[in-house]
Amino acid sequence: MKEENIEKIFESQKEYFLSDSTLDIDFRIRNLKALKQEIINNEEQIQDALFKDLHKSAEEAYITEIGILISEINLCVKKLSKWTKAKKVRSSLSCFPSKAKIISQPYGVVLIISPWNYPFQLSLSPLIGAIASGNTAIIKPAEYSPNTSLIIKKITDKIYDSNYIKTIIGGKDENQRLLDLSFDYIFFTGSPKLGKLVMEKASKNLVPITLELGGKSPCIVDKTADIKLSAKRIAFGKFLNSGQTCIAPDHIFIHKDIKEEFIKEIIVVINSFYTENEENSKDYGRIINELHFDRLSALLDNGDIIYGGKINRDNKFISPTLIENIRKDSELLHSEIFGPILPIISFENIETLIASIRIKPKPLALYIFSNSKQIQNKIISKISSGGVCVNDTIMHIVPENLPFGGVGNSGMGAYHGKKSFETFSHQRSVLIRKNWLDITLRYPPFNKKKQSLIKKLI
Numbered sequence: 281m282k283e284e285n286i287e288k289i290f291e292s293q294k295e296y297f298l299s300d301s302t303l304d305i306d307f308r309i310r311n312l313k314a315l316k317q318e319i320i321n322n323e324e325q326i327q328d329a330l331f332k333d334l335h336k337s338a339e340e341a342y343i344t345e346i347g348i349l350i351s352e353i354n355l356c357v358k359k360l361s362k363w364t365k366a367k368k369v370r371s372s373l374s375c376f377p378s379k380a381k382i383i384s385q386p387y388g389v390v391l392i393i394s395p396w397n398y399p400f401q402l403s404l405s406p407l408i409g410a411i412a413s414g415n416t417a418i419i420k421p422a423e424y425s426p427n428t429s430l431i432i433k434k435i436t437d438k439i440y441d442s443n444y445i446k447t448i449i450g451g452k453d454e455n456q457r458l459l460d461l462s463f464d465y466i467f468f469t470g471s472p473k474l475g476k477l478v479m480e481k482a483s484k485n486l487v488p489i490t491l492e493l494g495g496k497s498p499c500i501v502d503k504t505a506d507i508k509l510s511a512k513r514i515a516f517g518k519f520l521n522s523g524q525t526c527i528a529p530d531h532i533f534i535h536k537d538i539k540e541e542f543i544k545e546i547i548v549v550i551n552s553f554y555t556e557n558e559e560n561s562k563d564y565g566r567i568i569n570e571l572h573f574d575r576l577s578a579l580l581d582n583g584d585i586i587y588g589g590k591i592n593r594d595n596k597f598i599s600p601t602l603i604e605n606i607r608k609d610s611e612l613l614h615s616e617i618f619g620p621i622l623p624i625i626s627f628e629n630i631e632t633l634i635a636s637i638r639i640k641p642k643p644l645a646l647y648i649f650s651n652s653k654q655i656q657n658k659i660i661s662k663i664s665s666g667g668v669c670v671n672d673t674i675m676h677i678v679p680e681n682l683p684f685g686g687v688g689n690s691g692m693g694a695y696h697g698k699k700s701f702e703t704f705s706h707q708r709s710v711l712i713r714k715n716w717l718d719i720t721l722r723y724p725p726f727n728k729k730k731q732s733l734i735k736k737l738i
Contacts, residue, residue, distance in 0.1 A: 286454065287457075289418065289442055289446050290389065290418065290458075290461050290463075292442065293389045293416040294389055295443070296416055296441075297386075297416045301444075302414045302415065303386070305361055308360060308411055309360060311439075312356055312360075312408065314439045315353060315404070315407075315408070319346060319350060319404075320350070323342075325431055326341065326346055326400055327341045327346070328427075329400075330399070333399065333426070333427050333428050334396075334425070336521065337563050339563070340520070340563065341400075344401065344520070344521070345401040346401075348401055349405060352700075355697060356700075360412055360701070363701045371711065373737055374722075374738060376717070376719070377714040377716065378711055379712045380711050382708065383708045384706070385705060386704065387465040387488070387705070387706055389415065389417070389418070389464050389465075390418070390463065390464065390466070391420065391458055391463040392407060392410065392418070392467045393420045393458075393467070393468045394419065394421050395422050396423075396425040396568055397524040397525060397568070398521070399421060399422050399428040399429065399432075403428075406490075407445070408700060409701055410704045411445070412700065412704070413701050416445065417444075418447075418458065419445070419446070420448050420458055421433075421449070423450070423451040424569055426449075429449055430449070433449055459478065462487065464487070465487065465704065466487050466488075467490045467703075468491050469492040470493065471494060472494065472689050478491065489692070489693070490695065491692050492685060492686065493644065493686050493690050494527075494686075494691075495644050496530040496617075496643055497530045497665070498529070498532075498533060498647065499514060499531065499532045499647035499648075499649070500650070502535050502630065502648075502655050503535040503537045504650050504651040505538070505649040506651065511546040512549050513649075514546065514622075514649070514673055515550055516553075516674070517674040518673070519600045521565050522566060522567060523617065523619040523620035523621065524567070526618075526644055527674060527677065530616060531613075531623040531624075532622060533637075534625070534626055535626070536627065536628055539624065543586055543602065547587050550587070554600065558590075558600060559590070559592060559599070564600075567596040567597070567598055568596070569596065572618070573591075573596045573598065574593075575619075577591055579612050580603075582603070582607050583603040583610065583623065584603065588602060588620075589601050598619060598620055601621045602622050603623050604624045604625070630655060630659075634659060638664075641690070642664045642666070642689055644691065645665060645667050645669065645673075646659070646669075647669050647672075647673050648670045648671070649670075650670070650671070656670055665687065665690070666686035666690045667685075680696065680697035681697060682696065683696055685699075
């Protein structure tokens, strides 16, 4: 797309937002319903696109991408009238007589930059929040998942005028052009490295942003854990989408007393999920492209492979892999893996382990497998992370009342459910003063008597 076309779309959205058309609640609900219907109409095409890009099965595509969006739209449609009502709050005695309230006001023109690992869900989930809040939006889907990007564009082009919602296909050039514009809000999902670049660009125009990033999300399994259930739930979270999930358990810290039993059990689970020949399983994904395949393949000799390690560059296949005795200088220990390689590291003392995790960058997710409430509470209180899930993986993003987002290196801001509406809305303070009384204490000239009264009021 040419630069002048991007500029023209941006300016037309500015103009459309200023027409106040998006402020009407019924307008927002109609457009949310239209999006839901078009997702339903294109379900098979969406699943086909996700299979072509990531080898996702139809079932996985529905569970992790399509179904989540339909559920979120249903929630917004049901709750939007309530969310948009002004919230009355207590005013101050020093402002008597007055009324105070908070009004949710849309930002304006929003830019949504989405990643390739859950390309459909992570493009349209922020869009749901943007529409519900009364914004216009430009979506820039990922270059690495071209088939899904095209179906997103097909859907949005069919139901929305470009001056309201527009999907722009392209790569780095389009990203740069978009980030040079003075959007009213930017929502970015991707790596911490790219997040820093987006934040730098946004800062030049003082644009508020949400960054949904990632990091090395640790999984702690203590000796009180249910080994069979823990193995099943960890394998699910790690090997879903072939490990290409921002909240996947990156590595396991497991108590030395149960390590061997756990390893035996998780191998049984992997085979039950994908058979012993994972490459032929319809339920097991592929690495997005050769670049990431080569990066991950190079990590396989960084330790001792306990299970897996099979690769096929022709179809970008890397089998579920368990690895231990990792080299201290390995990227497996220092960078987010974002693939189906699971380092298993034993520990003895929980206090020592907690101390070692605390000095590292804050992860997007923290996983704890333990039947000891004391251990659970100790880990939760001492280790900072975007979110926490106890005795499961991934599922903490499902409850609609739990916000999803990172902290520090793993991001800033949050969304999902009502939090999406709040993220794309400015919480505007409104104070309405009455005229029938005007307390003169705040006006000059001041004296000791006024000063004494002021101290009592404030």
